[in-house]
Amino acid sequence: MQLNGMRNYILLCTGLLISSMIYSQENGAGYKKRVLDATEVDFLSSYYKQDGNNASVTGGVGTEKLTDVTPTIVVSMPLNDDDVLTVDVGISTYTSASSSNLDPFDSSGASGGEEDEYDGSGKANGAITGSPWVASSGASFQDTWGNIGINYSHSSDDRNNVWGANASFSTEYDYTSIGFGGSYTRLFNEKNTEITLKGQVYLDTWSPRYPTELDSYVDAGSNLNNGFFDGVDILDQNGQIIDKSGNSGAIWSPVTGFELINNKSRNSYSLSVSLSQILSKNAQVSLFFDLVQQQGWLGNPMQRVYFGDRDNHYIGNAQNIPNYTSSSNTDVFQLADDIERLPNTRFKVPIGIRLNYFINETISLRTYYRYYFDSWGVNAHTANVEVPIKLTDRFTIYPTYRYYTQTAADYFAPFEQNLSTQQYYTSDFDLSKFNAHQYGMGVSYTDVFTKFKVWKLGLKSIDLRYNQYNRSTGLKANIISGGFKFVLD
Amino acid sequence: MKKLLIVMLIGGSLTSCVTVKEYEKVNINDPDMKLAAHPIERFEINFQVYREGASGGNGGKTGGGCGCN
Numbered sequence A: 001m002q003l004n005g006m007r008n009y010i011l012l013c014t015g016l017l018i019s020s021m022i023y024s025q026e027n028g029a030g031y032k033k034r035v036l037d038a039t040e041v042d043f044l045s046s047y048y049k050q051d052g053n054n055a056s057v058t059g060g061v062g063t064e065k066l067t068d069v070t071p072t073i074v075v076s077m078p079l080n081d082d083d084v085l086t087v088d089v090g091i092s093t094y095t096s097a098s099s100s101n102l103d104p105f106d107s108s109g110a111s112g113g114e115e116d117e118y119d120g121s122g123k124a125n126g127a128i129t130g131s132p133w134v135a136s137s138g139a140s141f142q143d144t145w146g147n148i149g150i151n152y153s154h155s156s157d158d159r160n161n162v163w164g165a166n167a168s169f170s171t172e173y174d175y176t177s178i179g180f181g182g183s184y185t186r187l188f189n190e191k192n193t194e195i196t197l198k199g200q201v202y203l204d205t206w207s208p209r210y211p212t213e214l215d216s217y218v219d220a221g222s223n224l225n226n227g228f229f230d231g232v233d234i235l236d237q238n239g240q241i242i243d244k245s246g247n248s249g250a251i252w253s254p255v256t257g258f259e260l261i262n263n264k265s266r267n268s269y270s271l272s273v274s275l276s277q278i279l280s281k282n283a284q285v286s287l288f289f290d291l292v293q294q295q296g297w298l299g300n301p302m303q304r305v306y307f308g309d310r311d312n313h314y315i316g317n318a319q320n321i322p323n324y325t326s327s328s329n330t331d332v333f334q335l336a337d338d339i340e341r342l343p344n345t346r347f348k349v350p351i352g353i354r355l356n357y358f359i360n361e362t363i364s365l366r367t368y369y370r371y372y373f374d375s376w377g378v379n380a381h382t383a384n385v386e387v388p389i390k391l392t393d394r395f396t397i398y399p400t401y402r403y404y405t406q407t408a409a410d411y412f413a414p415f416e417q418n419l420s421t422q423q424y425y426t427s428d429f430d431l432s433k434f435n436a437h438q439y440g441m442g443v444s445y446t447d448v449f450t451k452f453k454v455w456k457l458g459l460k461s462i463d464l465r466y467n468q469y470n471r472s473t474g475l476k477a478n479i480i481s482g483g484f485k486f487v488l489d
Numbered sequence B: 001m002k003k004l005l006i007v008m009l010i011g012g013s014l015t016s017c018v019t020v021k022e023y024e025k026v027n028i029n030d031p032d033m034k035l036a037a038h039p040i041e042r043f044e045i046n047f048q049v050y051r052e053g054a055s056g057g058n059g060g061k062t063g064g065g066c067g068c069n
Helices: A002-027 A212-219 A318-323 B002-014 B039-051
Strands: A040-051 A066-069 A072-078 A083-096 A142-155 A161-172 A175-188 A193-206 A265-280 A283-296 A314-316 A332-334 A345-358 A364-374 A379-386 A395-406 A434-446 A457-471 A476-488
Touching: A040 A457, A040 B039, A314 A318, A318 A332, A434 B039, A457 B039, A476 B039
Parallel strands: none
Antiparallel strands: A040 A066, A040 A072, A040 A476, A066 A083, A072 A083, A083 A142, A142 A161, A161 A175, A175 A193, A193 A265, A265 A283, A283 A345, A314 A332, A345 A364, A364 A379, A379 A395, A395 A434, A434 A457, A457 A476
């Protein structure tokens, strides 16, 4: 009797265990793979260099030389089976000839000498000069952008729901940004289909810096015999020194009604939707679109505008005025009419598709297309193709090509072609009509066994990429990026 | 709006594709098949946001965070 009772008990337990296992398998709630097995540390960096002839700080003419280095560390930590915390810390330190010409009259720039500089005390000394084609070495010549971002994600037990939240803070000398957002991803159809909703907010603030002659004009109380302008000769288009009192002939001044910016905020709100679908054992696709609304000061207070319907005035060498737009001009600078003025709202919509195809064990195909339009009149197409080729089980190369084309913003016109009667204007060639070709090659080394160790970190992968970017406006850029991924033992 | 409707229509039709079982996803799960930019591409996307009028739709910034567009 006792034996029968024990047998029934064992049968009952076995039945319950099997039922439980079947239930668990059907619901995916049994064995649960960790979302992230171990802490991962990514050391990333890039070196970027560009040059061109349409600097926006100097109104659409002048050197665009710029270099930028961006060391970054990204640490992803599993908090438990379901939760991952990612911390992303990086800086971007750049030198820019264009930005340096916020104050083109710096002693180390075109003006050269020790006694002819504007020393920031409100008065310029001696015969100062400047040029949009020569970098100065003032405070705006170099800057460092710093950023910290934190992202938290939580996955449900069946891994069919993922919630995310993020916050970020970044700062540079004339700009700070606070960002936060959230996302929700739902997988279904046996994880063949995935929908993601994401919302993001950036609350940014300008600490505006202005072209020297414009804020000096305000500081001098609109008196050209005061402050920065005291003792400085101003030339007209013919190279003649003007009477700054205004008693005989026209004098230079910014555009009528000129004022520094009073709305220093720039806020961005975005909603992103994406749908991913596995099409076959070898193909998958993703469709996405963003809705972005920006509000606030959307121009850049550093960027000069010169109007075609106003008299031109200069500081520097009169003989070089006829060569002003040539790089041979090293010592004369045209005084600005205004900074760029743009609407205080902008609505942007990028719509895109990614399609990846696994051709065979050696070659895959990664494609990307985006159509973009916004309320400023910019329409753009972007197409990208990448062909990963596995050379060995550890080495893969990535030849890539990207094509980009855009129409001009409604408010863009080149140097001296905007009119003072317009409400909005810019000579920023990033908003002009152009197309761009980008060619690149990447190489990746992967060791899934992380045999190479540094302290407790095992090297998982190394990535290197090089890209060359050629824009139809003449701007050329090169960027080299590298990354080391380690896994904590 | 018309373009958005076309995208939604294509998206809806894709959900009628065959279902690939978990054990059949060996190729789909290859790291190079990931439907996102490579992490190291962040730097390229960043300079493109500065140098081009368009932004967003690629996991990068849609505006904000820097003095660019």
